[in-house]
Amino acid sequence: MTSTQYPVHPDVTVHSGETIYRTDEWWKAAVTHSYGDSDPELAIYLWHRDDDWSRKNKYHVKTAEAWHADKDRIKQYLAKNGEPVDDQSAFSVSDYYNVNQGESVFETEDWWKAIVEIDQKGEFDTHEVIIYLWQRVDGDWRRRQKYAIKNLDDWNDERDAVDDLLDDDQSAAGTEASSREDIQAIAQSDAAKSDSDEDILADVEAEVKDLHLGSGVAKES
Known part of the structure; x- marks a missing residue:
């Protein structure tokens, strides 16, 4: 997915996104994006079309934990509690x-x-x-x-869109973490194998040395 699919800044790289609603004049979407080499982050954008789409609001979802806390508060205040x-x-x-x-x-x-x-x-x-x-x-x-x-209907759509992207991000992070763990396990296995090979070589060298020493002693006696 490219940044041209959403009216974000040219320096922003879009990784994934989900449109919440779009009309001729308004467009709201949840977007996972990054700047340069920075880690991806999720934000809810609201754009308005004048001649071109211009950003009116942007709300960063910093972490999944912060989003879950926001959801609880939003639910409470929508219920006027x-x-x-x-x-x-x-x-x-x-x-x-x-x-x-x-x-x-x-x-x-x-x-x-x-x-x-x-x-x-x-x-x-x-x-x-x-x-x-x-x-x-x-x-x-x-x-x-x-x-x-x-309203509540809008909230349900927006909540689901953000939840879906957070799930995707966590799944991707889990896959990346799993890959890193696999690489580390292979590296550790190779290191262990190398250590084992060195131990075997050391044992062989010791046995050869013992044989040589034994032969020498035998000749002298």
């Missing part, structure tokens, strides 16, 4: 949104990850779950990643 929010300034989101529920996943001096449930956009009612990742820049929190789930 999250933490109630009374202060709209508690999270660094647009004033256009009304945050009904939300919680921080982690927060450091420089990075902040949170999940929120939005129940209003402007004057319109909605029910969306969004995961944010912000970075502190010059004292302000700047959004670096955003992953929005519009």
Whole structure:
């Protein structure tokens, strides 16, 4: 699979991908990719077509463990069983949104990850779950990643797409690890065989030496 099959940066190598949905204007996909010699990583992309496809959001799935934790939180907030929010300034989101529920996943001096449930956009009612990742820049929190789930049906499709790619990646990693183990086993076997050959050679040399010594002693007696 090549990067031309998805509208990613030319320096990005696409290893595998799965389109979640695609219309004339919007395209969402889960993609396993890498930069140069870096290890492959998985991300959920959202593109919008103006004249060309332009990226609107990108959310990195760092590890399978982190994804499983995100899934549990998303399920909880889609069911509206999250933490109630009374202060709209508690999270660094647009004033256009009304945050009904939300919680921080982690927060450091420089990075902040949170999940929120939005129940209003402007004057319109909605029910969306969004995961944010912000970075502190010059004292302000700047959004670096955003992953929005519009409804349960969308979530099921997206969850399955990411799960499938994670399964494929883990299977490939398992095969690679197995191959490495096989190579190591062969190398160890060869090394052991070499050691055994050296031991046999040493034994033969010792026996020959003993025979020679025995012959010499026999002649002197």
